[in-house]
Amino acid sequence: MPESMNARYRISSLDKGLKVLSSFTPQRRQLGASEVARLSGIPVSTAYRILRTLADSGFVEQLEDGNFTPAVGVLKLGFAALQSNEVVEAASGPLRELRKSTGETCNLGVLSCGDVVYLLRYKTSHYVIGNVSVGSSLAATCTAMGKTLLATLEPEELSGVLAGMDLGRAGVGPRAHRTAETLMADLAETRDRGWGMQDEEVAHGLRAIALPVRNLDGVVAAVGISVEGARWSRERMITEILDALRETAQKVSLRLGHLEGVTVYPR
Structure with missing residues (x-):
């Protein structure tokens, strides 16, 4: 499929959400919004909103120190x-x-x-x-x-x-x-x-x-x-x-x- 047609079907919000989830690795189990923003190339405010949305849906969990970690929903x-x-x-x-x-x-x-x-x-x-x-x-x-x-x-x-x-x-x-x-x-x-x-x-x-x-x-x-x-x-x-x-x-x-x-x- 031509690149222009790929772009037509691309959902930018979903793409950003996947980038946020991909920021977590076995070596990076707990991340703050600013770290996720740096790793994913997304603005901090956007990264935080995505993290909160993922937390509400059970895909990440916010810890007492404010950092986030993958939750059972991802599994x-x-x-x-x-x-x-x-x-x-x-x-x-x-x-x-x-x-x-x-x-x-x-x-x-x-x-x-x-x-x-x-x-x-x-x-x-x-x-x-x-x-x-x-x-x-x-x-x-x-x-x-x-x-x-x-x-x-x-x-x-x-x-x-x-x-x-x-x-x-x-x-x-x-x-x-x-x-x-x-x-x-x-x-x-x-x-x-x-x-x-x-x-x-x-x-x-x-x-x-x-x-x-x-x-x-x-x-x-x-x-x-x-x-x-x-x-x-x-x-x-x-x-x-x-x-x-x-x-x-x-x-x-x-x-x-x-x-x-x-x-x-x-x-």
Whole structure:
């Protein structure tokens, strides 16, 4: 289509709104109106009006210090595309098999800024958080899948993701990390052993274990199992669930391009 005809169909206000949203990145999770204006090339007054409109619609959230950060509405907006991506397609069958064999809730998630977004969630009748469903997000620092994914990041990238995060508000469980020191120690242990665990960090009485999913380029997602803490101790999860989860992560990774026969997750 000729450029002149493209210009006829261009909606300038929508274009500006998309530029504002694109100003936010994993390294720039919180921005003020003046920063958004500088990054997007839009006047400050216009940037602020767009941000307020986006906040009213649930796409960004205004923080107590006046800065803005992406909200759940952005995640939901992009979820239709995520549902059809190859990671979801590759994981659907193996995760359903895992739920059937373990009888526990099985999940697939990806990292988005400082959150883990649930792309697949196969629930059982056992206790799990009721308001977490496909498209939902939780703070990565208090979830097994989130910590698994954070542990795979390079130090500089990890610092950018965690910058400005309020650990005091990230998790509501009794064992959620409250300091950067304990979180970094947990991530180091997660990195060394190759899998992540949360033990009543999301909520009281809930535990989970997770492993990364890889394609040829690296880690693209995580798979995890959520269990009721009253029925599953940490030790029992490691001895009775981890191997099945490891096999599932292996299946999904091979479907995403790992060479056939290569062991992605040695025991």
